[in-house]
Amino acid sequence: MGDFVSVIVTTFNEEGYIEKCLLSLRAQSYRDKEIIVVDSESTDRTVEIAKKYADKLIVKKCSIPAGRNIGAKESRGNVLLFVDADVMLNPTWIDTALPYLEDENVVAVYGELFPVEKSVKDKLIFCIFGFTNFFSRTVARKTLYAKLGTAVLIKKWALEKIGYFSEGVCVDDVDCSLRLNRVGRIKFVKQAWGYVSTRRFRRTGYLKLSLIWLISGNAYFLFKKPFILKKYTKNFP
Numbered sequence: 001m002g003d004f005v006s007v008i009v010t011t012f013n014e015e016g017y018i019e020k021c022l023l024s025l026r027a028q029s030y031r032d033k034e035i036i037v038v039d040s041e042s043t044d045r046t047v048e049i050a051k052k053y054a055d056k057l058i059v060k061k062c063s064i065p066a067g068r069n070i071g072a073k074e075s076r077g078n079v080l081l082f083v084d085a086d087v088m089l090n091p092t093w094i095d096t097a098l099p100y101l102e103d104e105n106v107v108a109v110y111g112e113l114f115p116v117e118k119s120v121k122d123k124l125i126f127c128i129f130g131f132t133n134f135f136s137r138t139v140a141r142k143t144l145y146a147k148l149g150t151a152v153l154i155k156k157w158a159l160e161k162i163g164y165f166s167e168g169v170c171v172d173d174v175d176c177s178l179r180l181n182r183v184g185r186i187k188f189v190k191q192a193w194g195y196v197s198t199r200r201f202r203r204t205g206y207l208k209l210s211l212i213w214l215i216s217g218n219a220y221f222l223f224k225k226p227f228i229l230k231k232y233t234k235n236f237p
Contacts, residue, residue, distance in 0.1 A: 015046050065166060
């Protein structure tokens with residue numbers, strides 16, 4: 001019997017993006033899967049839209065990492081795919097990434113996400129975060145799946161072993177990556193690709209949000225302590 005993949009998407013007022021995200025997940029060539037949406041009490045049409053595509057919908061006020069933990073604990077799969085609500089994956093994403101988990105030393109796999117928007121600023125942001133990710137896995141020898149947007153496969157036993165995602169920390173992806181590195185390898189697979197919106201940068205400001213992510217991420221990477229920004233966590237549930 002092959003792997004059963006539980007796809008977990010966290011949402012809050014994502015009516016402008018969630019349908020395209022879920023359609024891309026439904027269109028995956030890999031069929032042995034379920035789609036779980038954990039919604040943080042959206043006030044728009046997110047829940048209405050999610051009901052049409054999700055196999056399981058959970059509505060509970062929570063942050064992104066808390067929502068991911070809720071979805072993981074409610075999942076049936078032995079492999080978990082965490083996807084941001086504004087991400088659209090190539091139809092063969094799971095089939096491309098999943099075989100790398102056959103290596104017993106590999107506990108997580110992530111791929112490349114390109115910006116949906118095509119402005120010079122958006123391309124620059126993509127290059128900046130792409131370079132920092134490349135630097136971490138080549139020079140610092142720590143593979144971080146933290147890039148522009150999230151789409152990562154994680155073996156369920158590995159996530160359970162590290163105690164799930166840290167809640168209330170704006171760099172939960174960096175934190176999770178570093179802790180996963182202790183139990184196994186994280187593999188970057190360029191052929192597993194998709195698209196992600198840079199809408200957060202447009203809303204908050206390219207420079208401001210870049211600094212928030214870069215400073216908080218590097219602070220955690222260097223000092224191994226959560227860099228908690230309550231306002232950030234509240235504004236980006």
